[in-house]
Amino acid sequence: MSDLLFGHHPAERLVAVHPAGDGVMRLYFRDTDRVRIEEERFFPFFHLSRRELLARYTRRHWIKELTGPGFYRYLCVFEDWQSLWEAVRTVMDAYAATTLERPESFQNLVDLHLLTDPVAQFLLQTGRTLFKGMAFDDLVRMQLDIETYTSGPHRFSNPRKAGDRIILIALSDNRGWEHMIDGRRRTEAAMLRELVELVRERDPDVIEGHNILGFDLPYILTRCGSTGVPLEIGRDGSAPVTAEGRTSFGDHGVEFTNTDIAGRHVIDTLLLVQSYDAVKRSMESYGLKYAARFFGLSPEGRTYVEGDRISWYWDNDPATLVRYAFDDVRETRALAEHLSASPFYMARVVPGSYGVLTRSGSAAKIEALLLRAYVRARQAIPRPGEGAQTSGGYTDIFLKGLLGPVVHADVESLYPSIMLLHRIAPVSDTLGVFLQLLGQLTTLRLETKRAMQASADPRERSRLDAMQSSFKILINSFYGYLGYGRALFNDFGQADRVTTTGQQILRQMMEEITKHGGTVIEVDTDGVLFVPPESVKGEQAERTFVALLSSRMPRGIAVAFSGRYSRMISFRKKNYALLTDEGRVIIKGSSLISRSMEGFGRSFIRKAVELLLQEDIAGLHRLYLDYQTRISSRKLHVKEFARVEGLKDPLAVYQEGVLAGQRNRSAAYEVALASGHQVKTGDRIAYYITGTDANVRGFENCRSVDEWNPNFPDENTAFYLRRLNEFAAKFQEFFLPHQFREIFSPEDLFPFDPAGIHAQVTPVAAEMDESGDHGADEP
DNA sequence: AGCTGTGGCAGGGAGG
DNA sequence: CCTCCCTGCCAC
Numbered sequence: 001m002s003d004l005l006f007g008h009h010p011a012e013r014l015v016a017v018h019p020a021g022d023g024v025m026r027l028y029f030r031d032t033d034r035v036r037i038e039e040e041r042f043f044p045f046f047h048l049s050r051r052e053l054l055a056r057y058t059r060r061h062w063i064k065e066l067t068g069p070g071f072y073r074y075l076c077v078f079e080d081w082q083s084l085w086e087a088v089r090t091v092m093d094a095y096a097a098t099t100l101e102r103p104e105s106f107q108n109l110v111d112l113h114l115l116t117d118p119v120a121q122f123l124l125q126t127g128r129t130l131f132k133g134m135a136f137d138d139l140v141r142m143q144l145d146i147e148t149y150t151s152g153p154h155r156f157s158n159p160r161k162a163g164d165r166i167i168l169i170a171l172s173d174n175r176g177w178e179h180m181i182d183g184r185r186r187t188e189a190a191m192l193r194e195l196v197e198l199v200r201e202r203d204p205d206v207i208e209g210h211n212i213l214g215f216d217l218p219y220i221l222t223r224c225g226s227t228g229v230p231l232e233i234g235r236d237g238s239a240p241v242t243a244e245g246r247t248s249f250g251d252h253g254v255e256f257t258n259t260d261i262a263g264r265h266v267i268d269t270l271l272l273v274q275s276y277d278a279v280k281r282s283m284e285s286y287g288l289k290y291a292a293r294f295f296g297l298s299p300e301g302r303t304y305v306e307g308d309r310i311s312w313y314w315d316n317d318p319a320t321l322v323r324y325a326f327d328d329v330r331e332t333r334a335l336a337e338h339l340s341a342s343p344f345y346m347a348r349v350v351p352g353s354y355g356v357l358t359r360s361g362s363a364a365k366i367e368a369l370l371l372r373a374y375v376r377a378r379q380a381i382p383r384p385g386e387g388a389q390t391s392g393g394y395t396d397i398f399l400k401g402l403l404g405p406v407v408h409a410d411v412e413s414l415y416p417s418i419m420l421l422h423r424i425a426p427v428s429d430t431l432g433v434f435l436q437l438l439g440q441l442t443t444l445r446l447e448t449k450r451a452m453q454a455s456a457d458p459r460e461r462s463r464l465d466a467m468q469s470s471f472k473i474l475i476n477s478f479y480g481y482l483g484y485g486r487a488l489f490n491d492f493g494q495a496d497r498v499t500t501t502g503q504q505i506l507r508q509m510m511e512e513i514t515k516h517g518g519t520v521i522e523v524d525t526d527g528v529l530f531v532p533p534e535s536v537k538g539e540q541a542e543r544t545f546v547a548l549l550s551s552r553m554p555r556g557i558a559v560a561f562s563g564r565y566s567r568m569i570s571f572r573k574k575n576y577a578l579l580t581d582e583g584r585v586i587i588k589g590s591s592l593i594s595r596s597m598e599g600f601g602r603s604f605i606r607k608a609v610e611l612l613l614q615e616d617i618a619g620l621h622r623l624y625l626d627y628q629t630r631i632s633s634r635k636l637h638v639k640e641f642a643r644v645e646g647l648k649d650p651l652a653v654y655q656e657g658v659l660a661g662q663r664n665r666s667a668a669y670e671v672a673l674a675s676g677h678q679v680k681t682g683d684r685i686a687y688y689i690t691g692t693d694a695n696v697r698g699f700e701n702c703r704s705v706d707e708w709n710p711n712f713p714d715e716n717t718a719f720y721l722r723r724l725n726e727f728a729a730k731f732q733e734f735f736l737p738h739q740f741r742e743i744f745s746p747e748d749l750f751p752f753d754p755a756g757i758h759a760q761v762t763p764v765a766a767e768m769d770e771s772g773d774h775g776a777d778e779p
Numbered sequence: 780a781g782c783t784g785t786g787g788c789a790g791g792g793a794g795g
Numbered sequence: 796c797c798t799c800c801c802t803g804c805c806a807c
Contacts, residue, residue: 107780116780248782251804281805363783392785393807414807415784480783487783495784525786525807574787574806590805591788645803663801664792698791726790 004373004433005349005440009126011133015205017353018262019118020236023080028205028235028263030138035203035235035263042122044084046114047072047381048091053111057090059083068430070380072113081118088112110383113488115371123351124372131348135463136341141267142173142204143336145328146216147321150311155706156677157311159222166223167314168322169195170329173202174337178329180322189227192220199233204264206354208336210288210328211270213256214680218242221259235263246681247271247359249278252648255680256359265355269332272339272358284595285684288331297334302327341466342473349470362477363484366437370489373433382428382488389483389495393525394503397573401734401761402612403521403531404567404579409546410527411505412558415479416442418501421556426482426491434489438478445471502526505557512552516545521570529568529576539564567613569734579613592730598720600627600640601727608731617743617754624728624744631720638708641720642686647672650681667702675704694718734759 015035016028025042028035048054051063051074061083064075078084088106095109096102103109115121123129131139147170150156151163158164165188169181179198181191199207209216221240224231231239245258254274259266273291277283283294292298303323305313313321343358350357350365351372357365374381411417416438418424425434445468452464481487483495502525509528510520517533536545543561550559565586567579575589587593587609593602604627611619630636645668649657655673657663671687672679679685688708691701696719708715728744735743739757 105780244780246781253782359781361782364781366783389784395786395806410807477783483784484782499785527807572788588806589788590803594789594804596790596803648803657801666791666802668803 003127003376004369004437005444006132007123007127007129007351007372008376009128009132012128013134013138014128014130014132015134015139016130016235016263016265017119017122017128018234018236019081019122021080025118025122026236026263030134030140030205035205037235037263042118043077043079043125044081044118044121045075045077045125045375046084046088046112048074048076048113049111049383050074053091053094054087056094057087059086061087064378066378066380068379070374070428070430071383073380075375075378084114088114113381113383115368117352117356119356120352120368123353124368125375127372127376129348129351130354131344134348136344136466137174137459139206139344140173140175140202140204141206141208141333141336142171142199142202143329143332144207144209144212144216145170145325145332146219147310147314147325148219149314150308155308157219159219159226166191166219168325170325171195171198171202172329172333173204174333177202178326180326182322184318188223189229192224192227192229192231195220196229196231196233203235206265206267207261208267208269208332208340210291210332210335211268212266213245213259213268214270217259217266218257233264234261238262245359247361249274252646253681255650258359265353267336267340267355267358269335269339272343273335275358276339288328288335292331292335295335295338297331297338299327299330302331341463342470345467346470346474349474362473363481363487365474366477366481367488369437370429370433373431377431379431382426384486384488384490385428385492387492388485389492389499391496391499391503393499394506395524395573397522397570397764399519399521399761400570400572400764402567402569402615402759403761404565405531406521406529406565406568406578407532407542407546407561408527408529408563408565409509409549409559410562411509411553412560413442413475414502414505414526414557415498416475417556417558418498418505419478421554422497422501424482424494424497424501426489426494428489428491434478438475441471441475445475505553509549509553509559512549516548518545521568522573522576524574527562529570569609569612571730577609577613585610585613596643596645597727598641598643598723600631600636600720601723603640604724604727605730608728612731612734612759615759617757618752620731621743621752621754624724625746627724628721628746631724632717634713634715634717636715636720637710638688638705638715639686641715642688642705642708643667644684644686646684647679647681651679665699667698670699671702671704675706689716689719690714691716692718694722733762736760 013030014027015030018026020026020039023042025040027038027040049072054076060079062077066073066075076087078087091112092103092106092109095111106112106114146166147168148157149165149167167183169191172178181194183191221231241260243258246253246255248254270286273286284290303320305321305324310321347354347357351368420439423435448464448468452461452468455461455464479498482491484490506523510523513520513528513530519531520528521531522529532542532545536542542564546559546561553559565578566581569577572591575591577592578586593605607623608620611623647668651669651673654669658665667687668685672685686705687702688705689698689701690703696716732740742752
């Protein structure tokens with residue numbers, strides 16, 4: 001196999017790499033049932049633009065002049081990591097002397113490029129990757145979950161508080177072993193010592209847990225500090241080293257305490273779940289219990305204990321708590337099994353450590369692959385280009401209302417196909433690696449997918465599926481990399497070429513549909529929803545029609561049939577609802593249903609959409625009355641009217657923004673502040689609105705759901721009735737004004753009569769303000 | 780001290 | 796009222 005993709009080092013069953021200090025790397029190889037340790041000399045390096053910046057650095061080092069036109073023309077190699085940092089300071093001093101300006105950190109200094117992870121550097125320069133020649137099942141994976149005691153009235157257990165402590169440590173591994181370290185029979189110090197013994201004895205390559213980086217390991221480490229038990233669970237006998245870490249999935253950041261254990265990997269299934277949902281966006285929460293049910297991995301008859309009842313169970317019914325902790329660890333194992341096979345196969349390709357790769361983004365992975373090729377070729381590397389991308393996908397809507405049946409067709413792998421077809425790559429990629437990598441990954445993915453489809457063995461199939469999905473993730477990131485401001489090889493002009501070509505292809509597809517008698521409803525980036533021509537009836541004919549479309553597209557561009565729906569509600573661009581032939585309802589976009597809405601709003605809209613798709617007008621009216629009654633008579637539970645919002649910024653950043661007048665006060669942040677809890681970025685805050693006026697300001701009248709008392713409900717019913725009407729108003733445009741008022745209003749003198757009421761279809765005029773035709777029919 | 784992109788909608792709050 | 800700006804959530 002090509003060395004661009006897999007590096008140039010032969011397979012060797014390497015499971016971990018860890019710096020041992022003094023310019024030495026320790027390598028851990030997994031033979032059948034034991035781990036062999038070897039040491040190798042390691043020379044850290046960075047790239048430099050101007051040789052003279054390092055003139056005053058006198059320790060032993062080597063500077064290699066590179067070939068090619070790249071900005072970073074010198075490769076500087078050092079004895080050990082400490083010398084490298086000294087050299088970084090020297091470069092910064094030299095820069096300050098010539099420009100009289102000192103950069104805050106080396107990352108702000110364009111003259112220097114440094115890959116800060118020694119393990120990634122080592123793998124990159126030796127052409128190695130982890131796990132080469134291994135399958136996912138060859139890894140020994142241990143799962144860990146702790147239960148903690150909360151002594152006072154506070155809600156969360158705090159390892160620094162007297163009386164709070166670890167009461168159970170549940171452990172398991174993928175070789176069928178399960179064990180409970182039970183606090184009923186020993187002191188906490190004895191529990192922690194047993195934990196150290198067991199980790200050493202079972203000697204796992206990987207330690208897995210749900211929120212293990214955010215909770216379990218930091219908690220354990222703090223308690224080890226108070227009890228004086230050293231947590232020497234590294235393969236070299238060392239204790240973990242921690243550092244505050246951040247990463248981001250999609251548009252929200254996640255904070256965690258990075259924990260580095262020598263010779264092992266730490267995998268946090270919470271981060272895997274968040275990373276999964278960053279793409280799919282279909283989960284309601286990221287908790288272990290929800291995630292396990294979401295993926296269908298919950299054990300039969302699983303024991304559940306509410307988080308704030310753990311201490312009570314410990315005092316009154318510890319046996320139940322033990323069962324609960326075992327179920328937690330089993331679910332963690334199943335979740336890790338399900339979600340970490342793909343990153344495992346990613347690690348066989350990308351030079352980087354397994355655990356770190358699961359926490360880093362795809363641009364970093366592509367860059368590591370590019371860098372490996374450039375370092376090996378002794379080729380100078382470019383600096384990131386200035387500017388920004390200016391175009392994106394084409395989105396439009398032509399019809400609104402209740403339609404159907406409809407067909408969805410999309411271009412397969414639109415952006416990767418365009419890049420390969422038109423040979424679009426960063427101009428700065430003088431070695432031509434970018435397209436070679438993209439091409440090889442694409443070929444490899446197709447081969448893997450074919451092999452998977454041909455295989456009858458379910459284990460083999462799932463292994464191959466994990467492999468092909470890891471390739472797919474990389475493939476789809478190549479376009480994003482082009483437009484990424486901090487990428488060394490970015491190229492905004494080429495990113496624009498990709499999107500404008502995509503727009504042309506989509507318009508061409510729309511023309512073909514119209515030309516053959518179809519009606520386009522909505523388009524978005526690479527797909528079209530349309531009403532097929534009169535003559536095309538039934539799925540078989542629709543598939544044939546899409547095949548015809550495909551044959552009309554440029555060579556290398558394939559259009560696929562991706563679904564048929566008996567009814568559709570077209571609402572806004574990127575916002576619509578579909579009814580499948582089996583009666584399942586799919587709602588897309590955030591304007592109809594969004595996670596930031598109150599729960600009752602989500603269920604009201606979901607049911608209303610279902611009824612509208614079935615044209616059950618009488619049902620819509622009953623639904624509205626039902627919700628109206630339940631809100632005004634305070635029949636709703638706080639969970640149904642609470643709003644749940646994720647926090648994007650740390651509280652301090654919010655407070656600074658408000659003080660500086662740059663941002664408005666917001667209820668979620670105010671509730672988080674008032675709670676006094678340690679709140680992290682990405683945490684979700686649940687609150688509700690109090691008061692009596694429907695038009696109160698949210699940030700002044702909000703309370704945490706924890707404060708709601710069912711015996712003295714204080715939710716603002718006027719406010720929530722107003723919200724109900726706002727939700728109902730979403731359906732206004734589907735009906736004539738007087739009909740809408742009849743459906744979504746309380747009963748008056750005459751009973752509601754649905755006869756003659758039908759949902760409307762309205763064409764959307766291109767580039768026109770819609771004030772002209774709508775406001776005309778006032779009563 | 781970690782991050783792939785653009786396009787689009789809703790809602791809150793401030794201020795006219 | 797309305798407009799503007801910001802944030803959050805979402806499609807692709």
